[in-house]
Amino acid sequence: MTLTPExxxxxxxxxxxxxxxxxxxxxxxxxxxxQALLADWQAQDAALAALYRPIADEPVPLRLTxxxxxxEAQGRPTAPQPAAPWxxxxxxxxxxxxxxxxxxxxxxxxxxxxxxAPPGADPALAALAAHDTFAVEVVHPxxxxxxxxxxxxxxxxxxxxxxxxxxxxxxxxFRLMGGRVVPAEGGTAALFLYEDAxxxxxxxxxxxxxxxxxxxxxxxxRGATQGFWWTDAALSYAVIGTLPRDQLRLIAVExxxxxx
Amino acid sequence: xxxxxxxEAAIPALRRYARALLRDAxxxxxxxxxxxxxxxxxxxxxxxEGPVQAxxxxxxxNRHRDLIRANPGHLVAVDDLPELAxxxxxxxxxxxxxxxxxxxxxxxxxxxxxxxxxxEGRSFDQAADLLGIPKGTLMSRLARARxxxxxxxxxxxxxxxxxxxxxxxx
Numbered sequence: 001m002t003l004t005p006e007x008x009x010x011x012x013x014x015x016x017x018x019x020x021x022x023x024x025x026x027x028x029x030x031x032x033x034x035q036a037l038l039a040d041w042q043a044q045d046a047a048l049a050a051l052y053r054p055i056a057d058e059p060v061p062l063r064l065t066x067x068x069x070x071x072e073a074q075g076r077p078t079a080p081q082p083a084a085p086w087x088x089x090x091x092x093x094x095x096x097x098x099x100x101x102x103x104x105x106x107x108x109x110x111x112x113x114x115x116x117a118p119p120g121a122d123p124a125l126a127a128l129a130a131h132d133t134f135a136v137e138v139v140h141p142x143x144x145x146x147x148x149x150x151x152x153x154x155x156x157x158x159x160x161x162x163x164x165x166x167x168x169x170x171x172x173x174f175r176l177m178g179g180r181v182v183p184a185e186g187g188t189a190a191l192f193l194y195e196d197a198x199x200x201x202x203x204x205x206x207x208x209x210x211x212x213x214x215x216x217x218x219x220x221x222r223g224a225t226q227g228f229w230w231t232d233a234a235l236s237y238a239v240i241g242t243l244p245r246d247q248l249r250l251i252a253v254e255x256x257x258x259x260x
Numbered sequence: 261x262x263x264x265x266x267x268e269a270a271i272p273a274l275r276r277y278a279r280a281l282l283r284d285a286x287x288x289x290x291x292x293x294x295x296x297x298x299x300x301x302x303x304x305x306x307x308x309e310g311p312v313q314a315x316x317x318x319x320x321x322n323r324h325r326d327l328i329r330a331n332p333g334h335l336v337a338v339d340d341l342p343e344l345a346x347x348x349x350x351x352x353x354x355x356x357x358x359x360x361x362x363x364x365x366x367x368x369x370x371x372x373x374x375x376x377x378x379x380e381g382r383s384f385d386q387a388a389d390l391l392g393i394p395k396g397t398l399m400s401r402l403a404r405a406r407x408x409x410x411x412x413x414x415x416x417x418x419x420x421x422x423x424x425x426x427x428x429x430x
Contacts, residue, residue, distance in 0.1 A: 005403045013377065015384055040415045041406055047359040048378045052280040056272035064275075064293055068268050071300040172330070198298050224293065242297050244290040250330070 003027055003034040012041050067224060074136070122185055124220040124229040127205035127238030130182050130191055132225055135201040135241070142178030142193050152179050156190040161208055162234055166192045167258035172251050174202055185209060202241040202248070203227075204255055210234040217252060219245070228252035263303050266312040267296065273313065273380065274320055280375050281324065283364055291327070295320040317380075317390050321372065328368060354413050362412035370405035373398055 003024065010016050011024045028034055134141055144152045146166070157163045159181045166176050174194035181188050182205075189207040196202075211231040218229055220238070227240035227248050237259065239252040274295060278288035298319050306315065363371055369391075376387040388398040 005407065006399060009399055009402055009406075010384065013384060037410075040410050043354045043415075044359065044406060044409055044413075045378050047354040047356055048280075048363075048375070051356050051360055051363075052276055052375070052379045055276040055279050058272075058275070060271050060275070061289055064271055064289065064296060065268065067293060067296040067300055068264050071303070072262075072264055173326075199301050200298065224297065244294055244327075247327075247330070 003031050005037065008034060008038060008041075012038055063224065070224070123189075123205070123207045123209050123231070123236035124218070124227075124238050125222075126182075126184060126189065126207065127203065127227065127229060127240050128220060128222050128225050130189070130205055131201075131203040131227070131240040132222075134180065134182075134191065134193065135203055141201070143180040145178040146176040148178075155179075156181065156192075159188045160190045160206060160235075161187060164190055164206055164235075164259075167204065167255045169194050169202070169251055169254055172247070172254065173197060174200075174251065177201075200241065200243060202239060202243065202251055205229075205238040205240060207236045207238075208234070209236045211236075217249070217256075230256065263306055263312060264300075267299055267303070267316065270313040270316050271296070274316055277317070277375060277380055278320060278324075280363070280379060281368070281372055283360075291320060291324060294323055298323070314386065314390060317376075318392075321390060321392075324372075354415075358413050359409065362409050365412060366405055366408055370401050370408065373401040374405040374409075377402060 007024065011021060014021075016024070028038075144155060146152065149166075153165050156179050157165075166179065169175075173196045175196075177193045177195050179190060179192045182191050183189070184207040187208045189205060191206075192204040194202045194204070209231070210233045212233070216230065220227055220229055220240075224242045225240060226242070226245060227238055229236060229238035230252075231237070237255065239248055239255050241248055241251075243251075271292065274292045275288065278291045279285055282288045282291060295316060299316055306312075309315075363374075366374070373387060373391060376382045376390060377384070382390065384395055384398055384402075388395040391398065393401075
């Protein structure tokens with residue numbers, strides 16, 4: 001075979017000028033091995049097309065179109081600044097004044113129908129809601145920035161009523177943006193917000209609701225927002241985001257290790 | 261003028277590429293969803309440099325690379341063969357199940373390159389650009405991918421085995 005695969009690839013792909021293609025064709029006539037190679041490549045292309053092209057004709061799953069619908073809803077001119085911080089706070093205050101727990105099914109700031117919450121899932125649902133409210137914030141995602149680390153730790157520990165520090169998720173590519181407090185059923189919860197280089201955000205939510213027994217990781221999701229939560233004697237923790245489940249699990253494991 | 265409809269129009273091709281690359285429908289849609297979330301979040305930074313679909317493919321490929329780097333064990337190709345009405349291959353046709361299995365045994369970078377060209381119909385320049393590699397590197401990946409496929413589907417002539425498949429012979 002005088003024609004090499006490297007020479008034949010552009011010919012096969014139609015990536016050559018007519019002159020160059022004609023020169024290859026002249027050589028091909030006397031090269032049965034190259035002819036066989038090209039025939040096989042065509043068979044490969046036909047098989048790959050038959051295997052994979054039909055995937056594009058399948059209906060698109062709702063969870064994918066929902067990403068765009070959410071973006072569209074957020075980007076409407078009538079609501080250029082969705083989820084301004086005071087709106088979140090007012091809604092939270094209203095919930096608390098009514099004496100209705102977040103897990104009880106009041107869907108402030110939540111999208112879509114509420115699934116039945118398993119017993120004891122209140123902190124997880126509150127964490128989902130908190131993430132959805134604050135992670136979209138462009139201007140004021142946090143009250144105390146990570147640059148003020150000592151103050152952040154002291155302040156959140158005091159408000160939470162337990163010593164707490166922000167774990168480090170650098171291994172997963174996320175850096176601490178800062179923290180804030182949010183009202184929680186048993187008092188005040190601490191929220192740490194992290195961001196990666198692509199602007200994706202992850203919330204670590206810590207609420208003063210312990211359980212007599214430590215629990216395993218449990219998965220929670222609502223729409224595209226999902227995460228893992230667990231409890232120890234004093235506190236409930238949740239790692240929430242819109243990342244793939246595996247990635248969130250890694251971050252949750254990291255948080256568990258550093259907060260133990 | 262919003263970019264959202266163009267993003268939406270690209271979803272079928274992104275799903276096709278992700279599924280053929282990862283060979284697992286759920287993982288593939290996770291990857292596409294991740295790509296869409298990123299694109300939507302960064303859409304205001306979009307300056308119209310090239311087609312929207314190419315931008316989305318780049319995000320998806322970057323994300324895929326990150327996932328492999330962060331978690332190699334999680335991206336082992338599994339053989340969830342798409343449902344096929346599989347007639348016996350005729351002369352000049354390859355058995356689809358065999359090709360699908362052979363694709364699963366290709367290194368991910370070869371699979372990524374071959375799918376861009378053979379299924380997504382990208383030119384060599386476009387595919388090299390999407391993968392962020394020189395055109396020469398793309399060409400050698402394609403040549404290796406095709407030689408591996410040929411070898412594994414029993415079409416390779418003994419006189420020219422792919423050098424990458426000769427590690428067992430002295």
